[in-house]
Amino acid sequence: MFIIAKLALVTCAFYVGISVLLEAALFGLAFWKGGALYWINFKAWALIFGLLWLISFAGAWRIMMVPFLAGYPRPH
Numbered sequence: 001m002f003i004i005a006k007l008a009l010v011t012c013a014f015y016v017g018i019s020v021l022l023e024a025a026l027f028g029l030a031f032w033k034g035g036a037l038y039w040i041n042f043k044a045w046a047l048i049f050g051l052l053w054l055i056s057f058a059g060a061w062r063i064m065m066v067p068f069l070a071g072y073p074r075p076h
Contacts, residue, residue: 007064014056022052 040048 007060010060010064011057014059015053018052
């Protein structure tokens with residue numbers, strides 16, 4: 001029950017966690033070097049965060065859906 005909602009929440013948790021880690025890494029890099037990744041345009045950032053979402057969704061799918069689908073018998 002509520003499989004899609006659970007999948008969305010797990011995806012969100014992965015995405016926020018990865019985004020926080022990325023933000024901390026960029027903050028540390030900016031503190032160390034004085035500035036980081038200002039040369040990247042909007043399309044590059046959109047691609048990076050799109051890939052992060054895809055990774056988050058794949059992880060959530062692996063955690064939530066694979067065990068759920070394994071419980072159903074396969075047709076022969």
